[in-house]
Amino acid sequence: MRQVPARRFKLKKPKAVDPLTGLPIQSVFKEELMRALVKAEQNQELVAIMILDINRFKRINDTMGPDMGDRLMVKIVERMGTCLPSFTLLARFNGDEFTILVKEITKEIQAVEIGEKLIQCFNHPFLLGNQEVYISSSLGISFYPSDGENYELLLQKASIALHWAKRDRDHYKLYEEEMIHELPSNMNLESELRRALDRDEFALFYQPLVDAHTGQLVALEALIRWQHPKKGLLLPASFIPVAEELGLIIPITEWVIQQACTQNRKWLDEGCTIVPISVNLSASHFHHTGLVEYINKVLQQTRLPSEYLELEITESISMNNSDFIFYTLHQLDSQGIKIAIDDFGMGYSSLRYLKHYPINSLKIDRSFIKDIANGDGTLANTVISLAHQFNLKVTAEGVENGEQLEYLKQQKCDRMQGFFFGKPEPPQTISEKFL
Ligand code: C2E
Ligand code: MG
Ligand code: MG
Numbered sequence: 001m002r003q004v005p006a007r008r009f010k011l012k013k014p015k016a017v018d019p020l021t022g023l024p025i026q027s028v029f030k031e032e033l034m035r036a037l038v039k040a041e042q043n044q045e046l047v048a049i050m051i052l053d054i055n056r057f058k059r060i061n062d063t064m065g066p067d068m069g070d071r072l073m074v075k076i077v078e079r080m081g082t083c084l085p086s087f088t089l090l091a092r093f094n095g096d097e098f099t100i101l102v103k104e105i106t107k108e109i110q111a112v113e114i115g116e117k118l119i120q121c122f123n124h125p126f127l128l129g130n131q132e133v134y135i136s137s138s139l140g141i142s143f144y145p146s147d148g149e150n151y152e153l154l155l156q157k158a159s160i161a162l163h164w165a166k167r168d169r170d171h172y173k174l175y176e177e178e179m180i181h182e183l184p185s186n187m188n189l190e191s192e193l194r195r196a197l198d199r200d201e202f203a204l205f206y207q208p209l210v211d212a213h214t215g216q217l218v219a220l221e222a223l224i225r226w227q228h229p230k231k232g233l234l235l236p237a238s239f240i241p242v243a244e245e246l247g248l249i250i251p252i253t254e255w256v257i258q259q260a261c262t263q264n265r266k267w268l269d270e271g272c273t274i275v276p277i278s279v280n281l282s283a284s285h286f287h288h289t290g291l292v293e294y295i296n297k298v299l300q301q302t303r304l305p306s307e308y309l310e311l312e313i314t315e316s317i318s319m320n321n322s323d324f325i326f327y328t329l330h331q332l333d334s335q336g337i338k339i340a341i342d343d344f345g346m347g348y349s350s351l352r353y354l355k356h357y358p359i360n361s362l363k364i365d366r367s368f369i370k371d372i373a374n375g376d377g378t379l380a381n382t383v384i385s386l387a388h389q390f391n392l393k394v395t396a397e398g399v400e401n402g403e404q405l406e407y408l409k410q411q412k413c414d415r416m417q418g419f420f421f422g423k424p425e426p427p428q429t430i431s432e433k434f435l
Helices: 026-043 057-064 066-083 108-120 151-167 185-198 240-245 249-269 283-287 291-302 315-319 323-334 352-356 366-373 378-389 402-410 427-434
Strands: 046-054 088-094 097-105 126-128 131-133 137-144 172-174 202-211 217-228 232-234 277-280 309-314 338-344 361-364 393-396 415-417
Touching (some): 026 088, 046 151, 097 108, 185 240, 217 249, 240 249, 249 291, 249 427, 283 309, 323 338, 361 366, 378 402
Parallel strands (some): 137 172, 309 338
Antiparallel strands (some): 088 097, 126 131
């Protein structure tokens, strides 16, 4: 495994702030809200919570690149800070969503005025280099005590109000009881996703990764499926992006980690020759401080040696060059958990992180492997030689035929995955065929 010389990097324990914006993270917001609720009850006051969403921020990120997206996010936070009075608390919720706590008020209108000011602070464009960027925001507001008496309820109601604000293209909405009866369509998906977790409707399929030269099984990738009671078996593309948007990806990924480790332990106990299982992590998971602790807890509970769990992260996470990600990856690496960069080549490439982060392998994006079948292996070759220059292993994804296999073998690709070797299948089939 590649080691980063310890002298060059100091591992600092991250504080309870969002590393990019310096804003408090949600656990801090929650504690502060709980304190405010106790005080409001004693003093017969109101508390408002707001969720603010930057409209179409993802598009900006996708078109201008994550670095510009980060710079814009910092500017947005600076500007919001200047609009908010001192008795409020602004915190990062997830991605492009923020929560605002307004305490010590006696009338709803006081919070509404603050909300209007926040919306107005987006009226002027943001300057990035010499480019003017126009953005807008949407806001959902809920109140203690009328809409709920705890963090979860108030957040849920503010989030419903936000969905309505977006649907009606209003700048903001206050939560009203009627809203819950006619939820916008992805709110239905939200409650279905929550129910899916409770009712165990998710399943993991596993797809083999083989050694390019010996053809031997070297790892299994865990790929989530949703056994929907009405719609049947759903692929991740139809619900993972929504789960990410709704902040549900964290409990879902925790379920995946738990399930994958439990399954591998089961195979080990049954006397199978096991291989590492790799789990896909979403970018938002890296803003969540409990990731390393959670993984450790599951490894201990299942008594699975850490070398039998691997993680796949997308290029956009690794690009987001922060001390926090650096620290998290090093903690995982020091425990022997290998990290692969998934869909490599599809992001915005600053290659610096390949040198500094403890990464073990790159997975060549499927589209580059498809090009081989059309007689164009340039991108695949480039990724292979790049990976080898950095002493990384390289996996080709989406290998569907012998022609691609032979080509990639010649190019010294290390590992392969694709329908040619096996499709993602339930654990029973995997153990019958491969273990
Ligand atoms: P990925 O991590 O790049 O996973 C590989 C995807 O390529 C899988 O799609 C797999 O079925 C498909 N695939 C593999 N070999 C071939 C092939 O030869 N031909 C073709 N046409 N496709 C192939 P799947 O299972 O639909 O997953 C799609 C994506 O959803 C994954 O891409 C991953 O980004 C995401 N995903 C899956 N499970 C999870 C999860 O548990 N958590 C998170 N956060 N994301 C997940
Ligand atoms: Mg993957
Ligand atoms: Mg991939």
